[in-house]
Each structure stands twice: as structure tokens, then as C-alpha cells.
Amino acid sequence: MKVGILANGVVAAVVAIPIVRFVLSALNRGKQYRSWVTLGPAGQFPEGETRLATFRNPYVGPTDGKTADTACWVRHIDGNKFQVFAINCAHLGCPVRWFPQSGLFLCPCHGGAYYRDGSRAAGPPERGMFEYPSKLENGLVLIQAGELPTPGATSKNFSSGPCGNGAPCGPCGKASPCA
């Protein structure tokens, strides 16, 4: 009987390894999910304005369909300075909307609000908006994307305003919002 149990234990361990690795396969790729993607020519984003842009996620699965299309907010500060924010609220991931008249991003789910530079203005979010690393290359706006931004650990891959792209933005607190 002992031999039987031992033999089963050994075989079970051997079988368990591929099963566990299969289930956890999404982890193995690690940082490979992220790469630079283009949002289009810088001319599409007028200076001083914030516009919605969409891009196809660099990592696409065979059955992803439209879910691999992603939206983001592009803020052209001036000259070569851009900020690109994730569409997902830093509270629980709902899609935030930009209101140019009041210069605020508002979230429809739980009432999170952010200033134009992505810093937290009000509501339940504990931090500013997720900001993609961005750069300007050959007249194209590029961002480093590939993962769903979430308020937990993933957010270490995203900076939170002020301000990306080396743009000096000053202290953006409640009392002194950014220029």
C-alpha cells in the first residue's frame, strides 16, 4: 500500500508541474507585454488641448476582437511636451471623461475627478491618473503600453502626474493646480 501511495504521489507531482505552469502561463511573459505603440502624428493633437486617442494593444490574443482596442487621453502641453493618460480611473478602472470647459477628468462610476495634468482633484481615487510613458519620434506620438492599468501593483509601471515626459509642471496640489 505504501508503495502505491508513494508512486501516486510522485506521478501527481510530475503531472502537477505542467498543470500549474499552464494555468499561470500569463505570468511567464512578464515585461514582454509592453512595447511602444503609435497614437498618430503629433499634428492630430492641438497644442493646449486634450484629445481622445485609440490604439491597438501591442499584445493581442486570437479571440480578443475589439477588446484589444484601447482609448487614452492625450494632452499636448506645448511644443514637444505631451502627457498621455490611461482611460481607466485610478479608483476602480471605469472610463474617465474629459471636460475641457472645466478642465477636469470625471469618472462616471464613483465620482473620481482629476485636474488637466492628471493629478487627483476629488473623489475616491487615492492617486492621480495612470500616465503612460510617452515620447515624440519622427513627428509621431508614441506611448509604452500593453497592460491594463490597475490601482494595485501594476501601477508601478505607470507614473502618476505631474508630469510625464520631463515636463516641469510645478506642484499640483488642491490649492495650486497645474498650469
Add this chain to the structure above:
Amino acid sequence: MRKRRAVRTLWKGLAVRLIARIGEWLDRRLQLAGAIQEMAAHPIPRRSASWWYVFGSAALTVFGVQIVTGILLTLVYVPSAAEAWSSLQALNHDIALGWFIRAMHGWASNFMVAIVLIHMVQVFLFGAFKYPRELTWVIGVILLLMTLGMAFTGQVLRFDQDAYWGLGIGTSIASRTPGVGSELVKVMLGGPIIGGAALSRFFALHVFVIPGLLISGVGLHLLMVLKLGVSEWPMPGRLVRKATYDSRYHELTHTDGVPFVPVAAWKDAFFSAAILAAIVLCAAYFGPFGPTGEPDPTIIQTVPKPDFFFLWLYALLALLPPQMETPALLIGPVIVIGALIALPFLAGEGERSWRRRPIAVLSILLIAISLRTFTSLAGHSPWSPEMNAWSGEPIPDKFLRGRTALERQGAAVFQEKQCHNCHALDHGGGERGPALDTVAARLTQDQLIRQVLQGRGNMPAYGNSLNPAETTALVAFLQTLHEPGRPPAQDASRAVERPR
């Protein structure tokens, strides 16, 4: 005539004998008849053959409905992020009665959560979780969690905008787990984004993993009900003692017991039929749930909301102070589930009747009222800005009539800068901030200017979005907002004359 009757009797006799022979043949091999007879005839306390004891069997019936309609839906549904939504559209519009099967499955899921909760409350108030039925209760708690798991995963499979962003909320909650948040998200989604892999995972959970566990859990739960007997009607003052309970229960069922079939079973059967009829009626009258818009993440004009049974959580997430949220989300469920599991071990003996357990009754009332309040709050979510109020909700006439040009200019600024999205005037507009109908009676001119420019509490600072002229106009308008007979707030120091 007589001859024909004789022939008929002969045939009848033959048929009965044939059926009996087949039955004997099967039972010789299966040996189940004895067990089934014992199950049907097992004695239960006379008063337990009550309408209060029908919820468990009704939950089982609804589970059966879910299995049948679920299998039917998988004939058409495609668990691919690219095709799930269109396969739901096909079910709703192209396939004969596809809408009805979807509606049955959706309504039965609501009924199932409701009945499981009612069953649990009844068992709790009747003290039926006490000795010797502790394990039956614990498995029941696990069955409740799995039922809620089915409700959530089912909402994801209805792959529309609500499902997409709802899963985003679930992912965001999971990501807050300290240390392993990022890994947990990837394992949950099967990849870096909410897409095909995530839907497949939730399909596997909803269709194979959780139902498999549910079926075995229900089997165990039922087995224990049979082995330990249906709990007796709780009598105030008749205490449960481990030393005496078994013999007293045995005596009760054998001196004053009734067989489960038919004395109690007909009530179970009748109630199940009534619930089934209610599900059919709801499905036929109200139709299926969604799907809402296509799950395309580039369509951001959406206000995602969870299904009914998770609305309270949605409200709680808006109302908790930010710094308490993560601890509440991660520790809260552990405490609640821990308390439910610990309950029969902490209170396994003693009084069963709810008439002598005021804390039990009050706890149920408190939980019910809280859940009801949060659910109804989530219905109109006052914490969210009303996104279209600035353009779609004009300022009522009475706030504009007889005002100066500057004050009217301020009213235009009020709309243009979307103040109305968060602040109501005469019950129109957002409820994120306080209504401003009488704000001038509460705040002086200086306080209004400060509040607008610097913000405070939950109000953003507008110093950066307003030029001085706009600020002056806006504050002038705000100063007109007070009741007719009540003067606006004044800074008392302004009235003091400076000494010469």
C-alpha cells in the same frame, strides 16, 4: 363486452408484472430502492412540515432550471471576446425563443440568489445551524459563496459594456492585494488586458468549475439533511444540549413524527412549482437582461453598473473613505466569511427560537436595512457627477428673473464650467456636492470666492479654469441664491468702520 374487459384486465396484469420484473432486475443490480424508500419515509418532526421549510428545496429546483437553461445557452453562445456579444444578439433576435431561454437563465439567477439568502436567514433565525447541524451550515455558507460566484461570472459572460467595465472593477479590486496584486490580475485575466483569455477563464469557471463544486456541495448538504434529520420547530425555552439533543430528537421524530413524503413533500413541491411559474412569468413579461452596448473599450460614453445583487458593493465603494477602501475590500470579506463559518461553533448550543435571540433578529434587520439602503443609493448614485447637466439641465427661471447683467453672466459661467454637474438647483443637476439653492445664506462673498478658486473637501479647485472676470460673475450669481425672506451671509467685520 365482458370478454373485452377480461382481455384488458389480462393485459394490465401482464404490464404490471413486466414493470415489477424490470424493477426487480434493476434493483438487484443497483440496490437503490431501499435507500429511496427510506429517504421518502424518513420521519420529520410534525411541526417541521411547515411552509417555512420550503426554501432549500426551491433553491435546488432553481439550480436545476439553471443547469437546463445553461446547457441550452451553450448551444449558441461563443465564449470569445470577438463573438460573445454577437452570439448574445443572435440568441435575442435570430433564434426562435433564444430570448426566452436567456430570460429564464437571467431571472432564475436572481431568484436563486434571493432564495438562497432567504433560506439562510430562515435557518439562522430558527437556530437550525446549532448542534448537530454545524457542518450543514458551513457547507451552506460555501454554497452561498458559490452562488454569488455564479452570479458574478454569469454577469461577465453576458459580455457587454457593463460586463467589460464590471470585470475591470473586479480586476482593480484584485490588484490591490498586497505583494501579488499584479500577478493575481494576470492570472485572473489570463493575460495583460481584459480580452478573449479572460472571457474563456470566466466561461470555464461559470460552466465547469463552480457548477461542479456546487453539485457536489449540494449533494453533501442534502445527505446531511437526511442523516441528521430536518430540524424541529424552535420552541422558546427548549435549549439545545449536545448531551441530550440526539435522544430527544429521536424521541420527537419517532413519537410525534410524520413521514417526509407526503406530509412535507407536497409543500416543497408546490412552492417549487410556484417559484418556477414566477420565473417563467418574469422571463416572458420582462424578457432577457441585456446585452447592453458592445464591449468596445474605445466607447467611453458609458456608465457601467453591476447587476442587482452587487449594487450594494458598488455603493459602498463610492462611500468608503479612500484610505479605508483597500483594507475594507481585502479584510472585510475575510471577516464576514469567517464570522459566518465560526457562527455554529461559537453558538452551537442553547436557545434556538428567534423570540429569545434579540441580537440575532437585530443583526438580520441591520444587515437587511444596510443592504437595502446601499442598493437603493446605487440606483441613482448621487456620488457621481451628472455628466450632461451643464448642457441638458437649464437653470430654472426663478434664479434668473430680475437679476443684473453680471449675475446672469455668472449663471452662464455656472453652466459653462459645469458646476451644475455636481450641484443641483431646484432639484435639477448633480448631487455630488451640496445643492446651491440657498448657498448665499451659508457662505459669505469671501468664502464663496475661496471655495470656487481653491476648492475644498470633495470639490476641485477652479482657480485654473476661471479668469478673474468669470470668477467675479460666478460669485455674483451665487450671492443671489438665498431664500426671499432671508438675507445673504455677511462678513461681520466688513460692517465695522475703521477708526480714523
